[in-house]
Amino acid sequence: MTTESKQVRPVSGVPTLLGAAGCCAGAAVVLAVAGAVASGAGAAGAGFAGAAIVLALFAWGALVVDMVATVLPSATLITALVTYGAQIATTGLVLAWVGRSGAFLDDRGWLAAGVVTGVLVWVTAQIVLTVRRRIPVYDLPLSPSPDPSAGRPSQPARAVER
Known part of the structure; x- marks a missing residue:
């Protein structure tokens, strides 16, 4: 007897994406405030712009990989590698522009500091949030079998004499 699992699988990685984006945006704001205090408005804009560039590119890449993983899981690795190369x-x-x-x-x-801070915060947040997600490797039954003897033979096996 087989039964279908009633566990609900996570639909997508959007919560992880949004969490990492929120952390990166927060770091951009903190860096902009630090730049404004230390060197003025130009530094604030440069630091924020550097982190915003990273946020936009990493969010795009994570979203593309998540969409491919949802539709065609076997193509996820190659998509992630191509997307990473495109991001770089x-x-x-x-x-350069x-x-x-x-x-x-x-x-x-300050622009470079924004890029480096954005990358470090994004990667750290994405790793932490991904590790904290509960993604089952395989399905376990939700409740134990109602009959503890289910799956066992009704009669003990007997040795055959020759």
């Missing part, structure tokens, strides 16, 4: 390349392109545009010219250190 896009971050480099955005930072910011450098050529002359924005944050005097506050590049």
